[in-house]
Amino acid sequence: MPAFNPLHDRLIAPLADRATPLLHLPDGSTVSGQSFFRDVARIAGALDAQGLKPGDRLAVQVEKSPLALALFYGAAMAGVVYLPLNPAYTPEELGYFLENSGAALFLADGARAVALAPVAARAGARLMALNADGSGDFADAVAAAAPRAHPTPRGEDDLAALLYTSGTTGRSKGAMLSQRNLLSNAEVLVREWRFTSEDVLLHALPIFHTHGLFVATNTILAAGGSMILLPRPDTDALIEHLPRATSLMGVPTFYTRLLDDKRLTRDLVAHMRLFVSGSAPLLAETHEVFAARTGHRILERYGMTETNMNSSNPYECERRAGTVGFALPGVEIAITDPETGAERPQGEIGMIEVRGPNVFQGYWQMPEKTVAELRENGFFITGDLGRFDDDGYLQIVGRQKDLIIAGGYNIYPKEIELVLDELPGVKESAVIGVPHPDLGEAVLGVIVPEPGARPDAVAIMAALAGRLARFKQPRALELVDALPRNTMGKVQKAALRERFGGKFAG
Ligand code: MCA
Ligand code: AMP
Numbered sequence: 001m002p003a004f005n006p007l008h009d010r011l012i013a014p015l016a017d018r019a020t021p022l023l024h025l026p027d028g029s030t031v032s033g034q035s036f037f038r039d040v041a042r043i044a045g046a047l048d049a050q051g052l053k054p055g056d057r058l059a060v061q062v063e064k065s066p067l068a069l070a071l072f073y074g075a076a077m078a079g080v081v082y083l084p085l086n087p088a089y090t091p092e093e094l095g096y097f098l099e100n101s102g103a104a105l106f107l108a109d110g111a112r113a114v115a116l117a118p119v120a121a122r123a124g125a126r127l128m129a130l131n132a133d134g135s136g137d138f139a140d141a142v143a144a145a146a147p148r149a150h151p152t153p154r155g156e157d158d159l160a161a162l163l164y165t166s167g168t169t170g171r172s173k174g175a176m177l178s179q180r181n182l183l184s185n186a187e188v189l190v191r192e193w194r195f196t197s198e199d200v201l202l203h204a205l206p207i208f209h210t211h212g213l214f215v216a217t218n219t220i221l222a223a224g225g226s227m228i229l230l231p232r233p234d235t236d237a238l239i240e241h242l243p244r245a246t247s248l249m250g251v252p253t254f255y256t257r258l259l260d261d262k263r264l265t266r267d268l269v270a271h272m273r274l275f276v277s278g279s280a281p282l283l284a285e286t287h288e289v290f291a292a293r294t295g296h297r298i299l300e301r302y303g304m305t306e307t308n309m310n311s312s313n314p315y316e317c318e319r320r321a322g323t324v325g326f327a328l329p330g331v332e333i334a335i336t337d338p339e340t341g342a343e344r345p346q347g348e349i350g351m352i353e354v355r356g357p358n359v360f361q362g363y364w365q366m367p368e369k370t371v372a373e374l375r376e377n378g379f380f381i382t383g384d385l386g387r388f389d390d391d392g393y394l395q396i397v398g399r400q401k402d403l404i405i406a407g408g409y410n411i412y413p414k415e416i417e418l419v420l421d422e423l424p425g426v427k428e429s430a431v432i433g434v435p436h437p438d439l440g441e442a443v444l445g446v447i448v449p450e451p452g453a454r455p456d457a458v459a460i461m462a463a464l465a466g467r468l469a470r471f472k473q474p475r476a477l478e479l480v481d482a483l484p485r486n487t488m489g490k491v492q493k494a495a496l497r498e499r500f501g502g503k504f505a506g
Contacts, residue, residue, distance in 0.1 A: 004150075004151060004153050004154075005076070005077065005079070005151035005152060005153060005154040005179075006154065006156055006179045006180065006183050007073075007076040007154075007160055007179050007182060007183055008073075008076055008077045008151035008154075009151070010183055010187075010222065011073065011076075011183070011186070011218060011221040011222060012037060012040055012073050012076070012077060012151075012221070014033075014221075014224065015033035015034065015036055015037040015040075015221075016033075016034065016037045017033075017034065018032065018033025018034060018037075018224075019032055019033070019034055020032060020033060020226070021033075021226050022035075022036045022226050022227070023036065023066050023069075023226065023227055023228075023229045024200070024226060024227070024228045024229070024244070025066070025228075025229060026228075026229075026230060026231070026237065026241070031066050036066070036070060038147060039066070039067060039070040039074070039142070040070050040073040040074045040077055041074075041077065041147035041148045041149075042074070042142050042143070042145045042146075042147045042148075043067075043070055043071055043073075043074025043075070043077075043078075043142055043145075044074045044075075044077040044078040044147070044148035044151070044152075045142075045145035045146045045147050045148050046074075046138065046141040046142045046144075046145035047074060047075065047078045047080050047105070048078060048145075048148070049141060049144075049145055050104075050105055050126065050128075050141065051104075052078065052080050052104055052105060053079075053080075054078070054079030054080065054152050054154070054158075055079065055080075055081060055158075055159065056080050056081065056104040056105075057080070057081045057083050057101045057102060057103040057104060057162060058071070058075050058080045058081065058082055058083060058103065058104070058105050058107070059083040059085060059097060059098055059101060059103035059105070059106045059107070059125065060082070060083065060084050060085060060106075060107045060108075060130075060208075061084075061085040061086070061087055061089065061094065061106070061107070061108045061109075061208075062087065062107055062108065062109060062130045062131075062132070063087055063109065063131075063132035063231065064206065064207050064229070064231050064232075065132060065134065065231070066229065067130070067134055067139065067142070068130070068207060069207055069217065069229070071107070071130075072084070072161070072207075072213060072217075075160075076151075076154075076160055076179075077148055077151045077152070078148065078151075078152055079151070079152030079153075079154050079158070081159045081160065081161060081162050082160065082161045082162070083097065083101055083103060083161070083162045083163070083164075083174075084161075084163070084207065084208035084209075084213060085097055085164075085208055086206070086208050086209075086409075086469060086471075087109070087208075088469035088470055088471055089469050090466060090467055090468065090469060091112075091115045091116055091118075091119045092119075092466075092467050093467075093468070093469060094116065094119055095119040095122060095123060096171075096172065097164055097172065097174075098119065098120060098122075098123035098125045099122070099123040100164075100172070100174060100364065100365070101162055101174055101364065102123075102124070103123065103125045104125060104126065105125060105126050105128065106120045106123075106125040106126065106127050106128070107128055107129070107130045107138050108127065108129065108130070109129065109130070109131050109132065109136075110129030110131050110135075110136050110137075111131070113127065113129060128141070154179055155179070156178065156179050156180035156183075157178050157179070157180060157361070158178060158179055159176050159177065159178055159179075159361065160177055160178060160179045160181075160182055161177045161182065161214075162174045162175070162176060162177070162364055163175050163177060163209070163210065163305045165304075165305040165306065165410065166403075166410060166411070166412035166415060173363040173364070173366055173369055174363060174364030174365075174366075175305050175306045175360045175363060175364075176360055176361040176362055176363070176364055177308075177360050177361070178360075178361050180357055181308060181357065181358055181359070181360055181361070182214055182218060182308065183218070183222075184330065184356075184357035184358060185214065185215075185218070185308035185309055185328075185357075185358045186214065186218035186219050186221070186222040187222055188309070188328050188329055188330060188331075188358075189215065189219045189222075189309060189312075189328075190219055190222045190223045191329070192312055192315060192328060192329070193219070193247075193274060193276065193299070193312070193315055194273075194274075194315050195219055195220065195222075195223035195225055195247075196223055196224070196225065197223060197224035197225055198225065198246065199220065199223055199225035199226070199246045199247055199273070200225065200226050200227070200228060200244060200245045200246050200247070201216060201219075201220050201225060201226075201227045201228070201245065201246070201247045201248070201249065202227075202228050202230070202238065202241055202242060202245035202247070202248045203216050203217070203220075203227040203228060203229050203230060203249075204230040204232070204233040204234070204237070204238055204248075204250065204254070205233065205249065205250065205251070206233075209279075209305070209408075210303060210304075210305050210308060211249065211251070211278060211279050211303070211408070212249075214308060215249060215278070215303065215308070215309060216249050228241045228244060228245055233250075233253075233254060235257045235258060235260075235261055238254070238258065239258070239261060239263045239264065239268065242268055242269060242272070243268065243271070245272065246271070246272060246273045246274070247272065247273055247274040247275070247276070248272070248274075248275050248276070249276040249277075249278075250275075250276070250277055251277065251278070251279045251280055251407060251408030252277055252279075252280050252281065252282045252283070252286060252408070252440055253280075253407045253408065253438060253439060253440065254277075255275070255277060255282065255286055255290055255298060256286055256437070256438065257438070258290075259286065259289055259290060259293065264293065264294065265293070265294075266293070266294055266295050268294075269294050269295075269296060270295075272296060274299060274315075275290075275296050275298045275299065276298070276299050276300075276301060277298045277299070277300045277301075278300065278301045278302065278303055278309075278324075279303070279405070279408035280405040280407075280408050280440050280441075281396060281405075281440065282298060282300050282321075283322075284321035284322035286298075287300070287319075287321035287322070288321055297319040298319070299312065299313045299315065299319050299325075300312075300313050300319070300321075300323070300324055300325065301313065301324060301325065302324035302325075302384075302394065302396060304354075304382060304384075305360075306359065306360045306373075306380055306382075307354050307356075307358050307359050307360065307380055307382070308358040309328060309358065310324075310327065310328065310331055310333060310352075310354045310356075310358065310382075311324045311325050311326055311327050311328060311331070311333060311394050312324070312325045312326070312328055313325035313326075313393075314326065320389075320391075320393045322395060323389065323393035323394060323395050324393075324394050324395070324396060325393055325394060326392060326393065326394065327394075328356075328358075330356050330357055330358075331354060331355070331356035331358055332354070332355045332356060332379075333352060333353070333354055333394060334352075334353045334354075334355075334379060335348065335349070335350040335351065335352060335353075335386060335387060335388065336350050336351045336353050337350055337351070338350060338351045338385075338400060341375070346388050346392075347387060347388065347389070347390065348387060349385055349386065349387045349397055350385065350386070350387070351381060351382070351383075351384075351385060351400065352382045352384045352385065352386045352394070352396070353375070353379040353380060353381055353382065354379065354380050354382060355377070355378045355379045355380065359374070359378065359380045360374075360380070362374055383399060383400050383401030383403070384396050384398075384399055384400070384401075385397050385398040385399060385400055402414065402493065403433075404431075404432070404433030404441050404442075404443055405433070405440060405441055406433070406436070406439040406440065406441050406442055406443060406471060407438070407439040407440065407471070408440075409471050411433075411443055411471070411472050413430070413431035413432065413433075413443075413493075414431075415468070415472065416429075416431045416443065416445065416464075416468060416472055416473075416474065417429050417430065417431050419463075419464060419467055419468060420445060420447065420460070420464075423455065423460055423463055424453075424455070425449055425450050425453035425454070425455035425456075426447055426448070426449065426450065426453075426455055426460070427448045427449060427450045427451075427453075428447075428448045428483065429445060429446060429447045429448065430445075430446045430483050430491050430493060430496055431443060431444070431445050431446070431474065432444050432446065432493050432496050432497050432500065433497070434497060434500055434501050434502075434503050434504060435501060435504065435505070436475070436504045437504065437505075442475040442476075442503075442504050443472065443473065443474045443475055444474055444475065444476055444477075444478065444500055444503055445460075445474035445476070445477045445478070446477075446478045446480055446483065446496055446500070447460070447477055447478070447479050447480070448479075448480055448481065448482060448483055449479060455479070457477045460477060461473065461474075461477070475504065476503055476504075478500055478503075483496070484496065
């Protein structure tokens, strides 16, 4: 029998009569599958009551909580497209997402209502409050709503989520993810990573990105497991709750922070089944030191917002440090010549391209960008450079796209350069990522002052603060007389990275 609404039928419906805990909260309380299901059905009812129709966009900028997690599934049940946003975004940044997506409803913390109301009004989105403590007019609407008895019928190709990912021009692009994109990936990860109903995932990631929302949560729901839901990625809390978990998914910063803590011992994690790392490169050294200290080899995998998970180290065989393993079942990975697109022989470095049921449907209302990155034959051009080693393990060796990944957050230099260049006393700027002991990479702003000007670093940082989310703001600024350029006039960022690479050396 064809599924009515695949995400609902596979991930949500099984919770309806599950009396056991789905979520374990830090205060010792739990949320049963049934209770989560009721919230999901009521959220779907509240979206109906607010007049949202299938295909409408629901934008959400709220703190992590059980109800916040249920929002995605309520939207899926109602056929509404879910657009999660980092609570760190400024009103200016949010304005773009709301306008570009044409969101019908925007949920945010009531404390920000004054700053956000004009932004929402300009975009034509209705603003409602959902606060971290579970209060707010949307929370009231959920409490009062008649729970949905049935999901809105959806097909596999219908959109479930719109996740914005920044572009090289500084304009973010909305990656359209279908029901199939998300569900196929969750099913594959359950099998490849051996998740079962016995699993308890320690969930400390944010839930506005693919990693925390889809990879972690959809996989646990598909496996019938449970999660310890931590509001923040706090190392003390990780250490406190690890003994009750079977598995952890994190960005490399989770692992370097754990290693910096003496309480991380073999005994503490002896019972653990699986540690997964992704979203940014895990240094081979971190992998080895973690293995020596704990006896666990971290399983590194590779994904993207546009593609969900592409490749993974094997569960049973060798997990090779410095590699992201093999293509997941159903996913094809090709290494191509970045200029011609022709496939390159085994062992050679080239562009990583990906095809499969995990690959997105294109960029929201940006057909020209979709055509530039998603080939007609279905391969997506990732912008990552890689090679297969002699045993077929995929190594990511660099990025062709100008992107910084700090603590697992993607930061596009162009977006910061555009803001810096507007500031008084700044002639031009270049933003680069340099090695950072905690975040992997950190943002460094290199500034060429106007002739005779001496821009003040404190004033520049203050000017950025209102405009860019904190995680995008440079950790340091350097003044230079001129930017190094090649004969074509292009800024040579590699030369800048070489010059300033030791800035944050630990
Ligand atoms: C926080 N800050 C950051 C970051 N996080 N700055 C740069 N990069 C960051 N990632 C800022 C804070 O605003 C704060 O500024 C200061 O740094 C110190 O914050 P701290 O308390 O250390 O931060 P934290 O709350 O402990 O978080 C650090 C973190 C976190 C654990 C690395 O950023 C995190 O959870 N990252 C995971 C991101 C993620 O889920 N990525 C997946 C994307 P101040 O003190 O000045 O106010 S999905 C993806 O990439 C694909 C699909 C994939 O493959 O998974
Ligand atoms: P995003 O599209 O924001 O989800 O970020 C995806 C990017 O993160 C990829 O294109 C890679 O550059 C990077 N990435 C994800 N996982 C890994 C990994 N295991 N190793 C290296 N880079 C990774």
